[in-house]
Amino acid sequence: MATDYDAPRKTDDESQEDSIEELKNRRNDAKSGDVDQDEVEAAESFELPGADLSHEELTVRVLPRQADEFTCASCFLVKHKSQIAEVKGDKIYCVDCY
Template identity: 40%
Template structure:
């Protein structure tokens, strides 16, 4: 069963005083790595996966083992 957020999961104390429009000023610390030769992008979940997790191909496009 998937977890569904219900308002209790929100940290209201931290959220108070935050203007949603100020999110544009936030910097994200995400490092994007280029796909390497032995990886593929699953056409179902769009995650970059190692070739060892290649399950099949749908219409010639790669699908990972999680989505197959």
């Protein structure tokens, strides 16, 4: 069966335009504010099992850039010299950004 995608999709019930007053009343409904909840509030209400890491401390040893590494001028990641794609003046770009 062929589908006519150019045919109007509204039914007779939907074709009647809502008045401005009806739209204003819908906007002021009590339920309409539920959609506008703050995402942070919603996220704080969820608790994942074993996810309390407040007592943990991260210890990461940061090494300076090595002689065989460079910093990409586009993504600012430190990469090995084998990842050099292009050198434009004093700017070096990696193969991922080129």
